[in-house]
Amino acid sequence: MELDEDSPSDWDEDDELLDVSSFGVAKWQRNERNDSRNDGSSTSRRRRDVFHDILSMDSSSQYDDFHTIDWVRDIQKYRNQRKDVLKAKKDSRKALIYSYLYRGAGWLVISLVGLATGFCAGIIDIGASWMSDIKLGICVNAFWLNQEECCWVQNNTAFGEEGCSEWYTWSEVFGHSTIDAGSYILNYIFFVMLSVIMAFLAVIFVRAFAPYACGSGIPEIKTILSGFIIRGYFGAWTLVIKSITMVLAVASGLSLGKEGPLVHVACCCGNLFAYLFPKYHQNEAKKREILSAASAAGVSVAFGAPIGGVLFSLEEVSYYFPLKTLWRSFFCALVAASVLRWINPFGTDHLVMFYVEYNTPWSFYELVPFSVLGILGGLYGVLFIKLNLWWCNYRKSSNLKRHPVLEVVVLALITAIISYPNPYTRQSSSRLIATLFKECGPEDDIDLCDYKRNFTRVDQSIYPTAEAGPGVTNALWQLSLALVVKAALTVFTFGIKVPAGLFIPSIAVGAIAGRIAGVVMEQVAFNNPSWFDSCSATGKCVTAGLYAMVGAAACLGGVTRMTVSLVVIMFELTGGLVYIVPLMVAVVISKWVGDAFTKGGIYDGHIELNDYPYLDSKREFIHNTLAADVMRPRRGSPELTTFTQDNMTVEDIEMLVSETTFNAFPVVVSKESKRLVGLVYRKELVQALKKSRNKYNAVSQSKVCFTNEMPLHPSPDSPSPINLLYIVDQSPFQVTDQTPANTVVEIFSKLGLRTCLVTQNGTLHGIITKKDVLGHIGALESIHPESMLFQ
């Protein structure tokens, strides 16, 4: 059963794995709508009846849904197209203008994608911040303002936990002006009710309009960028629904973030604008260059970190990343960040709520607690990945998968009930992180900043370390509780059927742990100032906010196993090179600890969970297997199905095609010599045969040949032969059967191959598809789990 890569029956399972089958008919409607919207294929169809399908489809769409693309052929197609365009430019003025448009299309698309991404991010930021606050109350005279803006308008900058005069909690709206048990309960009820309603709306919207809008999207983006086709995943409908439901999901207080989904939204923008230009729309490989840049823009607006975004795209998401893309990704990320800064969603001139700016020095000895945070972050990552995957597996195998709405509603209910009493879980995660990253100043009157300080010198920028008051102890208890709650809820939340990112919850968990460690260290330093060399200079020994930041980096590193991009993102969040060493130490240790227990981050885990055909180029395996072990047919299996170059009839070929499900058939000189001529693709073959029958009056007995020399007519009665050499790919990739499997994997991942033929002493022996490679790796991994090395 060679060459059945991507055969429909195989990827049918995927439907379920993608977890969209449960949405029933809606999915296909959506798919068809998106098909016609994004890919221009006008015929809607189901994948089951493939032969009929291929016959009836238009020729414009090169790949079927859930198929793998062939990078080398696509890039070659693009080169030929470009050559034609450049050659034609001398012919007419119109062609000249077109050639300039053609060459400038990349920059144009990138600019548009950047603009759109920045714009979407701005709206989402404003919406999420307003909706999060609406759970607690409303701005009476200007309901469209969130709590902070409402109080700003009133010049009430120092609003405390109760808000300012214009901001009414729900109990106040309903007349309970005093703070008593009744009003507390009323607020509590409103909080829980609104949370559940938002979550319900989010999941209903996703379910009804765009099933692909659920989750963080990063595992799917990685898979798609590696060369897989999932139609509609970046559709306009997905964009709209994901943007709306993201706001609802974040506002509902569920333990999730909007950073991952923002990358998905950015990629949707990328896909939509790529649709405007045939250069990108018709070429899946070129389109992925735009998507790479878009994902950089997504991270850029999510964290206000353009350089970090580019590195994220390079390190984590992209597969095929030519240097041209680096430059364009950077441009795209920068445009998006500039638009977002212009929108200024938080009114702070910063792109994220938790931007901090301090540069108090740190002591060399503090690397010890930072390393401990790194170890803890790594362990947290391992635990989180294991538990989350266990829960997702349970969800897939149990009845739970049939009730996604109920699951979300129940989770939102539990989250809201647990969250409200604790002030650190009640506020939105972004605001919590901002609180934890910040240093305590004289204007902060929260428990966490209850230090016994003498604030006479208000102009001072660095506040000396002081003794903690009772409020700090109280805050530490609440933070510890929040840590447990957040960590537990995130395990169950990542994977539910609403847009759900993982960055913010991971950062929150890490920041809580780090801040607790920071406060403890601070008190140690206060009691033993001689241990810290920075104490003597400024009186400021330990920056508790820095510990929160290091903890956040460690946890996020443990969960996602990002490295450079994570450090750069955190560094762009602080705007100073001072803390790059602590961050790096924490991230590197967290990664080492994590890698010792589980291979790969949470995204790799979810890719594996969903059986996506993702060939990880970062993975190496150390077996002695050869191409002969990877190829089909296996030893002892029936021979490879091949065509001979000059003695088959139309009927023979049609029979072979309908009897098998292979996507490609090798053509050989003769059955005996098995010398390779080329490869014929099923889709093109079926079309060519149909055309021959309709246009050239070919009959079942017509000879088909794949050679330069037409055979002579055997007799005047026999039908004239047809030549199909023009559909033969005469440059298929070949390796010998003695090629090490490592090298085969490298060729597949570096060149982005779809199929490769295996020869021995010049004769064709077998064929390797991307799926065979993935299957081989999977089989070896399950036998020897230690044999896989992540680099």
Next chain:
Amino acid sequence: MELDEDSPSDWDEDDELLDVSSFGVAKWQRNERNDSRNDGSSTSRRRRDVFHDILSMDSSSQYDDFHTIDWVRDIQKYRNQRKDVLKAKKDSRKALIYSYLYRGAGWLVISLVGLATGFCAGIIDIGASWMSDIKLGICVNAFWLNQEECCWVQNNTAFGEEGCSEWYTWSEVFGHSTIDAGSYILNYIFFVMLSVIMAFLAVIFVRAFAPYACGSGIPEIKTILSGFIIRGYFGAWTLVIKSITMVLAVASGLSLGKEGPLVHVACCCGNLFAYLFPKYHQNEAKKREILSAASAAGVSVAFGAPIGGVLFSLEEVSYYFPLKTLWRSFFCALVAASVLRWINPFGTDHLVMFYVEYNTPWSFYELVPFSVLGILGGLYGVLFIKLNLWWCNYRKSSNLKRHPVLEVVVLALITAIISYPNPYTRQSSSRLIATLFKECGPEDDIDLCDYKRNFTRVDQSIYPTAEAGPGVTNALWQLSLALVVKAALTVFTFGIKVPAGLFIPSIAVGAIAGRIAGVVMEQVAFNNPSWFDSCSATGKCVTAGLYAMVGAAACLGGVTRMTVSLVVIMFELTGGLVYIVPLMVAVVISKWVGDAFTKGGIYDGHIELNDYPYLDSKREFIHNTLAADVMRPRRGSPELTTFTQDNMTVEDIEMLVSETTFNAFPVVVSKESKRLVGLVYRKELVQALKKSRNKYNAVSQSKVCFTNEMPLHPSPDSPSPINLLYIVDQSPFQVTDQTPANTVVEIFSKLGLRTCLVTQNGTLHGIITKKDVLGHIGALESIHPESMLFQ
């Protein structure tokens, strides 16, 4: 003449092209010394007598000098080695420790390289700054201090052009205490004399001890990292001599910088530490991972920009850059930067002299002058590249190449004579750039800062735009003169036989042009404040220093065609995200303008000039040629020299080997069928035959076979056959003759191949080497110069 890739006669020309032949015997001595030092090959040898060579050489060195490496085989070799090490770790405790050492070697080497690079850079920075000042005078009581330090020690922070009391100009040392014509002339003479002496010493050292130490080294580093072998280029001797002569060359006042050479020094450190670990020392492909990281560290210390360094390595220098390298490069760059910060060579806590920190806003309309600077920068780049390449070509073809010392001395003399009268060319380029980047404050009493200002509000951080005084007009004239002088001298300087970087002169030229534009704009703004929206807010309309920075980026972009890395480096120099948009606009426009006139930057030009075998992965060509057009033998040439698998004798093979210069021979099943069995490499073949003759008593008539089945003895009298299957590479790369040449180029550059076989219908037709690919590209380029596209 197929397969003559890297044959000695071919690369003999290279000797001259590398411009080391003129150094005569010294080169070979050096080469041998470095050979034994770096590569462990104990036998010194000349390349001319290759056959004898190969017979007598030890087997440890896999490649010859000036040969191309085979990435795929090297990586496969490494994988096998790693597998053995990991497998053995269960055997004994020693093996276990070794396996940990083996796995940790990468991080260890990287850390050491970072430390060494930071240390070297610190020493070079201190040395260059002291030696630059010694031309002007001396610190009487502490001769080891430079002017700035000398005055600091005396608490004379505000030293002007005449220096402080402790700093004696040479005329003062010799008793001329008054400032008159006599002392001026005395100082002038000392300046010129010392400049010439330093330049003379630099060129003599390079000539006598390490010819490879000349130039910037970046074209060679690019070539070596792409998989070429130049023995001794990263040797210990090169490191020492380059470090010393770099200081001398910079101090001599020649129009050159130390930034490029610092990358070379970092790579030398990388090579030396890689030598300590067999994992890297014995594997050229793995060694290049270390060199990639080292080059990042080099840029990191050159500009104090660790992230920029990593991106430079990724964008400009590296060829094979797995993601693992990204992370390690970052670490290496960070370690180097930390060490340099600890050394603190300038006493300012910053890693470069021209670090600036300001963030006054810029207006949207200023993008117009920034774009103009971008255009000018691009044009400057084009002009510079053309003139410099013309001059280098002239040097190569004229008698000038025989007198490198004289050339350097004369150039130093002219430079010194022209430079002294103008204060902006008299000071070192770094200091000039620092002056131009900086904003004028109340403490600056130089001409350029002669504004009619009211400095009562000294506490203010932003100084309002003011009317220019007569000093500014004077300074502008001097700067214009300096611009012309610097630009002209750099054309003749880049390429001389001392360490000579291009970054600093380019930045200086750009900064001068930018500063002039900035001052002009400033005066326009002062007279029309309503045109600039930022004027109303702070009174500060135009930041002249920002224009200098933008101009510098534009010029450097035009000359080198760097993009992301350049923007990131400039951004790290300023420490703020505010100016990233102006910088990006200037760089992108400069690149567009430059690319419209010349393809590729100055480094690509020098690679081409020197005919280095560099296969640029950024380059694409749009021809319809096929693999059949690239391969040897050409149509009509004699057939490919092949071995048959079972009917040749030892004598046959030895004759074929000695008659040809090919590096590899394909093995086929039979002359008739030409079905491919594998590839035999000359080096291994010669060794195997020698071993067979010596150990297994093979005689000339012995049959040699390359099969699994040994043939039967034809008769008892005939000698027993020998089987050499074990030296056959049974997994050579193959493409069909119909494969587009584009795809062939892509395979070669992405996989790092050395040779690839060409088949047609299963029979062997020809062979393609990296040199054939380069030759094909070169041939097409010379016929259709427009056909090459840089991306």
